[in-house]
Amino acid sequence: MTRVRKRLRASFDAVARLVGGLGTALLALAAFLWLGVVVLLCCVGVGVLLLPAALRALRAVANRERVRLDVLAPGPVPRRARDALRDVTVRRELAWLLLHVTVGSAAGFIGLAAPATALQNTTYPLWYHRLPPDDNTPSLIPWAVTNLTGALAVSLTGVLCVVVIVGLGPSLVRVQEWPGRHLLTPPAGTDLSLRVAELTATRAAALDAHAAELRRIERSLHDGTQNRLVAVTVLLGAARRAVDRDPAAAVDVLDRAQDAAEQALAELRAVVRGILPPVLADRGLAGALAGLAGSCGVPCEVVVDVPGRCAASVEATAYFVVAEALSNVAKHSGAASAVVEVGRERDRLLLRISDDGRGGADERGGSGLSGIRRRIEAYDGRLTLDSPPGGPTTIEVDLPCGS
Template sequence: MEETRLQRHVRAPWRGLALWLLGIPATLAGLWFIAVVSMITSFVGVLLFPSSAMLLRERLDAYRVRINRWTDVRIARPYLPEPEREPGLQGMVRRFVALISDPATWRDYLWVLTDPVVSALTAALPAMLILYGVWGYVLAAFAGDMIGHYGGSDWYAYIHVTAGYGRDTGRILSTVVVATACIALGYAIGPKMLTAYGHWGRALLGPTRKSELALRVQHLTETRSEAVDASAAELRRIERDLHDGAQARLVAMGMSLGAIEHLLDRDPEKARILLAETRASSAKALHELRDLVRGIHPPVLADRGVGDAVRALALDHPMDVEVSADLPARPEPPVESAAYFAVSEILTNAAKHSGASRVWIDMRHENGMLRITVTDDGRGGATLDGGSGLRGIERRIGTFDGVLALSSPPGGPTIVTMELPCALSSPKISPS
């Protein structure tokens, strides 16, 4: 659920304070890391370096997750792909070299060194102002009088807290005014300070140009392999459907026509019966071929676009499916096809496993992304683990740099959100 502006202002200071406190375990991990680096000339350092680097990465992943969740800044993991694990000394040395030569390893350590100061001046500053304001109220209520009574001396901003403070209405009023201003300022600047901290985090914890390219190559390699596998599986499915369906019927029709040819003169009545059966078989073969064509690329998808194709899919579905499609024009045909079959498979999964009675599909194009949300009122509990159909959908849209997000708590509802980057064609040239 999206936060309101008031909620962001209320929560931002304490989120910033939490990020600052996260620096304690990160600093400890950083101290262990530099201790291992100091032993790098010995075999012990080489042996311990991978585990210390992984520990530091684990701690800083917690920062990335929270910055991504709490700010408008997005930070991807910046680490270069590691070589495949190999047993023995050679494998250990290769992993050590890969980790120590990764710029992100040393940027992580630079972060640990500088973050306590930077976070105190950005993310944690609003919470400190609020706590300072609360201390001002405590001083005005009773603590200032106690300090003066016992001969103490302190300063609250420009206000001297000393003997006679509790009887000085002017100083107490000034303390309340300063405390209120600090609290108001802390809540006011909280989101901006958190965002500033997020930009600082992206500068050091985000990927460099080199790692972005390496990660991109890795992603393209994986998605290309998955696309090839998916295409091969689709070809096998088409071949199997043709062999077991229309092809078998056509062979049977050929045999029936041969029998009819021999029966025409000897037994016309039986030949007429076989002709009727052959006509029925030809109708079934034609129906199966049409179904096969629709499974490859539905005509309504080619003619009307993905919005109307999903509406047609909803009309034939056994559940009550409501479709809302706000697409001013059509995406590219490959994206339309991927989106259509992804929605089709989600609906199939919902009918088989969710126990739902209603499904809502929302399709829209925002910020260069085709965004599709499928929600059902079923029992929930769906996961991306194992070989689930959702994992297959994720791989399919991953070929287009698409992403899939799943929310399915026990008891429901299940919400599947897909985003595929794409441009829309001009409405004037889209087929009507």
């Protein structure tokens, strides 16, 4: 059952990506037509002035595809037409434009038409008799249908479309995205320099997160545990002075000192759990997240599909991300339920926390989301937040976890 669910989810994801690619293909078609007009205008000299603007429009369309494929974007297009045409990135974008307008459009059209045809043809026997006889020619059938046998044959073509979506959907996605992944990626040197800049930024974020964590531990020890221990010291001194003159009062003071010592121990345990929760070592990531879900103020379902164990630092990061996210759900979302899904794809740990609350989550609103992002980026991970007003809210996290 889990396998079928994964296959269906992959098929829906493939259709969504194909339709998204069709959208950028239509934008690419508009850019292609505009470039064609500019090239024709070059014959009379006007197009040379318009060429840089047309190439900037091409860059904007290509960047939309880069965002969709999660590819690093290059810098601006050179302003002079001659420099722009000599730019390697511009030439690669022109090649991508031709391929995406043709191959990308075809794959996207299949991704859009196949589900619609599958829905129409599989249900055709239920409503074909309501159509006029002279207009009863369904999709993929070149002849008119006049009886139930023909309608059932039409439904088989709908089943065939479903098979195409399930079986060939991921392959069509790869075909559609191949030009973008090979032609829109920056050259090796550019990629390396951008990667160095990205790692420098994440290193700074890691240092900031580390400093913030040290400040949190310091505040917890100073404001809580240290005050408790000072109180224990004061109470023990008072008990020592009262032993001879009022033994009953000394016993009462010692009881209060014991209570303060127990509270200090509890706060120390809380600080230690905040550094690296022992439940991760005892029960693993699945058990630890189940414990978080059980203590959440909102009914929460946890689905964990992670074979084996990840590095302790990665599991700790995942644990704290889920803990903070569920805390936000309970405090701010007004949700009736939440779902935590954790999976692993090769060397990446994927988390998805969703709720059916009011939405509108904002990292600038003091909800802890900025802290979650800093902790994730410190491990070279990525966070995506989708929280439109009215909900639902979905947080997707991608963490490297080794091979």
